Amino acid sequence: MSKALVCPCEDVTLDDVEGAIAKGFHDVESIKRYTGFGTGICQGKSCLNTVAQVLARTPGVAPAAVLPFTPRPPLEPTELGVLAALQVDEAEAPSPGVPPFLGAPVAALRPEEPVPARADVVIIGGGIMGLALAHNLAKRGCTDVVVLEKDYLCAGASGRNGGGVRMQWGTEANIELAKRSVELMKQFAGEMGINIWLRQGGYLFLAKSQAIAERLERNAKLHNRHGVRTEILSPEAARELVPQLTLKDVALAAYHPEDGVIFPWPFLWGYAHSARKRGVRVETFTHVTGLLRSGGRLAAVQTDRGEIACQTVVLASGAWSPQVAQLAGVALPNQPHRHEILSTEPLKPFLGPLVSLLDSGLYFSQSMRGEIVGGMGDPREPAGLEQGSTLRFLGRFARALTEQLPVLGKVKVLRQWAGCYDVTPDNNPILGRTPGLENLLQMSGFVGHGFMMAPAVAERMAEWMVSGQADDLFSRFNLARFSSGTLEREDMIIG
Ligand SMILES: Cc1cc2nc3c(=O)[nH]c(=O)nc-3n(C[C@H](O)[C@H](O)[C@H](O)COP(=O)(O)OP(=O)(O)OC[C@H]3O[C@@H](n4cnc5c(N)ncnc54)[C@H](O)[C@@H]3O)c2cc1C
Structure with missing residues (x-):
């Protein structure tokens, strides 16, 4: 065992990096997410080069594939109090912001060998939905499954979210799904052998x-x-939970102590490893470019690494789902909306619950690593697949956060990023068979809460697919509801 430290901020050793490469992570973005290197106070300044060198000398890794990870603003760690003083014009629309990708690295990382010529099930999207479904199908003996992901795992919303997990919802269906998800999350480490850092500090x-x-x-x-x-709770009772809160203008609070937070990345790794171990092929850097129709069914999925003939196609492409559905001539009502988020330097544990001000969409929690992680929706954000970071968000978020928690004014923001909510007209997902194209199964539209719903939804979906037994979830949330008008609105949406 080598104890040589590569990333002193996060205690990542040479052994950890080599271990990740041996597991098949042959790009810097994935190694970062698997080991945590580059996520500490120096943001990769002292470790990125070493990791790149270790990767470059790995047999089979082409020099063009050794690319740096995306730099995240702000350039220097910056105090929340300073950011709160930024002038923000609330009437103005947000700008696209700092682009999330440096260039076009994906082509250099695409595997040379073709995809398998056929499979029972092809899942489009290697986010939490696609991977959790693959795991659950394989557990039920359905292992001839290929997951296609155009990027690295964690590139979509599943690698960019706040990790919030709650049972406080506005519809029976979501309460029950969230209850089951939390149960499954508690068993996750035991079953998958990976720590997802579940901390049940409640949601306030x-x-x-x-x-x-x-x-x-x-x-x-x-x-x-x-x-x-x-x-x-009254504001006074809420202050007993978090004494540092000002509770400015707050009329009342709702608190459930068994809600909490998890760390998103290991959650994806757990499902991906388990699916692969059972025979599923998870193909990263593989872009779905076409869907071949034949007689009211889909016959094959076309990719930039060849074509896969298949029985069933699952559309689990998150905010990209309308784009992918369009390849089969199917129109989905979802719309992508950027949501920005940030992380601060780590602090001693002091914040029990995830706190959210529903009026403005502000939310913040303290991770197991001590960082304050939080975000806030922007009513001016237009629809679009935009994932850039803005100064406007830093100003708006810092002001809203320090209004409620001024004690954080001197705490420095280390990095910000953004992802897309996959928003449907009633804030509920699209599930089940596609009218007119029976073997295209829908699994998208999870707005800002798909991460916590994935364990339960994927379990139900795999059971429904394998057993063939009816399940109300897949008729109730079917695509057909948008034309029949049987919407079921969810109103506990943050942002
Ligand atoms: C800032 C932010 C905060 C959030 N906070 C929370 C939270 O606290 N709790 C919570 O539960 N949820 C949260 N969410 C929502 C949650 O992250 C999503 O609902 C969930 O991750 C959706 O998972 P998914 O698998 O459907 O989509 P994704 O994770 O986006 O995966 C879809 C994948 O499909 C791939 N893809 C797209 N097109 C193609 C193609 N043509 N070929 C191959 N692959 C393709 C994409 O690259 C992507 O990786 C948040 C989201 C954001 C953006």
Whole structure:
């Protein structure tokens, strides 16, 4: 065992990096996400070169494939108090921001060998939905499955989210799914052998307006009927949970102690490893470019590494799903919307719950590594597959956060990034068979809560696919509801 430190900020050794490469992670972005190197205070300044050198001397890795990871703003760690003083014009639309990718690295990383010529199931998208489904199918004996991911694993929303996990929802269906997901998350480390850093510190929702306060009260009653013991708290009682909160203009709060946070990256690795171990092929840097129709069915999936003839295609492409569905001539109503997020330097543990102000879409929590991780929706954000980072977000978020938690004013922001919410007209997912194209299964539209829903949804979906037994989830949330008008609105959406 080598104890040579490559990343002193995050204690990542040469052994860790070589171990990741041996597991097949042959690009810097994946090694970063697998080992955590480059995510500490120096943001890769002291370790990126070493990792690149180790990767470059790996047999089979082409020099063109050794690319740096995407640099994240701000350039220097910057105090939240300084950012809060930025002038932001609320009436203005946000700019595209700093682009998330340096160039076009994907072509250099694409494997040379062709994809398999046939498979029972092809899943398009290697995010949490696609990987959790692949794991669950393989567990039920359906192993002739190929997952196609155009980028590295964790490149989509699943690698960019806040890791929040809660049972406080506004519909019965989501409460029950979230309850099951939390159960599965508690078993995850034991079953998969990987730590997802689940910390059940609760979710504390704050309401400023009367309308939001009434929504929290109404939904708390629904939670209680489903065995979720959400409590409505006065601002004084909420301050007992987080004494540092100002609770400025807050009318009331809702608190459920068994909600919490997880660390997203290992969650994806766990599902990917388990699926691969059972025979599933997870093909990264493989772009789906076409869907071949034949007599009311899909016959094959075309990629930039060849064609796969298959029985069933699952569309699990997150915010890209409308684009991919279009390849088969199917129109989806989802729209992508950028959501920005950031992480600070680590602090001693002090913040128990994830706190969210539903009126503005502000949310923040403390990770197991001590960082404050948080984001905030922007009502001016137009629809589009935009993942750039903006100064506007830093200003808006820092002001809203320090209004509630001024004690963080001197804490420095280390990095910001963005991902896309995959938004449907009723804030609920699109699941089940595609009308007119029966073997195209939908699994998208999870807005800002797909990460926490994935364990339960994937379990139900695999069972439904393998057993052939009816399941209300796949008719209730079918694509057909948008034309029949049987929408079921979810109103506990942050941002
Ligand atoms: C800032 C932010 C914060 C969030 N916070 C939370 C939270 O706290 N809790 C929570 O539960 N959820 C949260 N979410 C939402 C959550 O991340 C998503 O709902 C979830 O990750 C969606 O998973 P997915 O697998 O559907 O999509 P993705 O993870 O986006 O995966 C889809 C994949 O499909 C791939 N793909 C697209 N087109 C193609 C193609 N043509 N060929 C091959 N592959 C393709 C993409 O590269 C991508 O990797 C947040 C999202 C964001 C952006």
